[in-house]
Amino acid sequence: MKIMKYSKVLLMMMMLLPWFTVPILGKISFKRFLPAGLFITIVVRIVNFIAKKRKWWWWYETLHPKVSGVIPFMWGPFLVGSIWILKWTYGKFFRYMILNLIVDLMLTYILVDYLTKFGIASLVRMKKIHLMYVFTVEALLLYGFQFLKEKVLVSSV
Numbered sequence: 001m002k003i004m005k006y007s008k009v010l011l012m013m014m015m016l017l018p019w020f021t022v023p024i025l026g027k028i029s030f031k032r033f034l035p036a037g038l039f040i041t042i043v044v045r046i047v048n049f050i051a052k053k054r055k056w057w058w059w060y061e062t063l064h065p066k067v068s069g070v071i072p073f074m075w076g077p078f079l080v081g082s083i084w085i086l087k088w089t090y091g092k093f094f095r096y097m098i099l100n101l102i103v104d105l106m107l108t109y110i111l112v113d114y115l116t117k118f119g120i121a122s123l124v125r126m127k128k129i130h131l132m133y134v135f136t137v138e139a140l141l142l143y144g145f146q147f148l149k150e151k152v153l154v155s156s157v
Helices: 003-025 025-055 069-090 093-117 128-155
Strands: 056-060 122-125
Touching: 003 025, 003 056, 003 069, 025 069, 025 128, 069 093, 093 122, 093 128
Parallel strands: none
Antiparallel strands: 056 122
C-alpha cells in the first residue's frame, strides 16, 4: 500500500510541526507550563508501557527500531498541545475540561482512524470510549500537577 510508505514522514511531521508554534506561546508561558507538560509526557510514557503489556493499542510504525511510534506523539503534539491548553485555560477548570474533551474526542474519533489507515497505530483490546477515559484521567493529572506546582511555588515565596 502506497500510503504506508509515508508513515515515517507523518510521524516525523507529527513530532516536529507543533514545535514551530512554541515561539508564539511566549517565553513566560512556556517556562510556566513546561514542567506540567514534561510531567504529563512521562505519564503518557508510563500509560503506553502498560498499554503495550496489556495490548490496549499497538504502534506498528517506528522512527527507529528501538524507538516506539508513540515517542513522536508524546514529544510533539502531546507535550506542546498540553502547554497550549494550559496557557489558554489554566485557572478556568470548566473551560479546561471542555477544551480537553474536544481535543480528546478529535484524537479518539478522528486521529485514531487515520493512524490505523496509515498503518502507524491502532486500538487492539481497547474501545474508543475507554481511550477517552484514559485521556480524561491524564487531563486531570495535568491540571492537578499545574495546580499543585503553582500552589507550592506561591506558598513558598
